[in-house]
Amino acid sequence: MATLIKLRRLYVYTKTKYQEIMLVEFEELGKGLVIDNYIQSTESDEHIYHESLVHPALLTHPLPRKVLIIGGGEGATLREVLKHNCVQKAVMVDIDGELVEFAKKYLDVMHQGSFNDPRAEVVIMDGKEYVAKQADKSFDAVIIDLTDPYSSEIAKSLYSEEFYKDIYRILKDDGIMVTQAGNSFFFNKVYEWVYNNLSKVFPITMEYEAWIPSF
Incomplete structure (x- = not known):
């Protein structure tokens, strides 16, 4: 089973230290960000993904003042976090500084x-290294917006x-974390691996899904 999406044109291609990045235009989905040949975001439906990733967690938390984003290089997750007026600080950590600059230039x-x-x-650093350097109980919420584990x-x-x-x-005592975990239909074994890893660490683990047409 496959999803076929017609490509209209390629605008920009670049290869960073970590990945291949393309800015393209799809026939029905508009401009899109493609990383290592996987669609990451398109202008027609990225709002579904980013709103679904951010708002359930931040609305569940009683008062998220300090939020950490791991990944999210195109800045759309940051955009959604900052819609919450209670957020005083949003730290976005991405390993690929070239991707962030690409987004600033082309993905307004x-x-x-x-x-x-x-x-x-915005911090350009490996997310694992950044987290390891942080003090205990220093964030209200952590949002993980990475490329798929597969x-x-x-x-x-x-x-x-x-x-x-x-x-x-x-995370603080009332802290909350959310992560995207890939496509649970096409890659169910990887999805289960992620879910099981979460369940071993967090006392409460819940899953939800959102349908993104371009994925």
Whole structure:
């Protein structure tokens, strides 16, 4: 079973230290970000993904003031986090600085100026290293917006039980974490692996799904 999406044109191609990045235009989905030949976001439906990733967690938390985003290089997750007026600080950590600069230059339709918000801090670093350096109970919420665990080797370790233990450590007592976990239909074994890793660390683990046409 496969999903066929017609490509209209390729605008920009570049290869960073970590991955291949393309800015393309699809026939029905508009402009899109493609990383290592996997669609990451398209302008027609990225709002479904990013709103679904961010808002359930931040609306569940009683008062999320300090939020950590791991990944999310195009800035759209940051955009959604900053819609919450109670957020005083949003730290976005991405390993690929070239991707972030690519997004700033070409993906304004997605980040919508979120990088310039005074509450936003962008750190170019391996997410695992950044988390390891943080103090215990220092964040209200952690949002993990990485490439899929089956599509990228650089992201795979950030879906591990060991990494989730470190995330749990830096969350406050009423803290909350959310992660995307890939496509549960086409890659159900990988999805179950991620879910099981979470369940071993967090006392309450719940799953939900959102249908994204481009995925």
